[in-house]
Amino acid sequence: MSSSGWAELLAGGLITGGIYALVAIGLNLQYGLMRIMNISHGEFLMLGAFLTWWAHTRWGVSPLVFLPAAFLVLMAIGIVVHRLCFRRLAAGAPNVELFEARSLMVGFGLMFFVQNTALLLWGGDLRGYEYLAEPVQLADMRFTANKLVLFGVALALSLALIALLKLTLLGKAVRALMQSPVGAQLVGIHTKRLHPLVFGIGLGLSGVAGALLSMSYEISPSMGEPYTVTALIVITLGGFGSIAGSLVGGLLLGVVEALGMHFTSPSLKMLLSYAVFIGVLIWRPNGLFSR
16 A cells, blocks of 8 residues: 555544544543443434534534534533432442442433434434535545544544643642542532533533534434444543543544554454453553553
């Protein structure tokens, strides 16, 4: 294969990995801060995709213009979901282990609830639309414009969130809670306000990821589950609680899948992901980028 072919293959993997990273960062925020393994995370990505498709096909709203709305709507839903479900669980659980187990079961319930709600609203057919579908030539590589936009926005949001966590007072509070919940409360951090906010931000990021995906791929009510599984693999790869690790892990997994599918078969995509998942759990159970 020529050098341009290699470059295009790697770039395609990075584009896919950008979305993986954005979804995983949202889920990692929720688990790293609150120990909520939200198995329904991908269903809210699906909601973001359908809301964007609805806004574009019914009212002609540009998907890029709708991105802030997708974030805010899913963030608001996340705050409500946290207050109605997970805050009550946290208050009633005697220890963290029992809370994690109960939150996992609630996540399964939410997954089926959101899926079936989408089926009632939009049916089970595949949906899609054309947006920025014209090809763009970069050196000897060729991509559709929507995929380049998808990668650029996903990478920019991921880096912006990392900067927010590193440089702002809110970010310091979040990192303090991740490191020591008891210590953070002792220095005056208001967990009852911060938990729903961060949970909402996590779902808001999944909504943006869904909106970006709707520009390039067909969407359906069942599209969320594979992204939840992929996000879990990325979090394991990058390290639980490591946001920068989720970004690097997502990009790395995208490249591994692209190379694997090129040299084997596209039908083995998930098999490659699971192989990476099992390998990391065996040899680096704390993640490749844990300290």
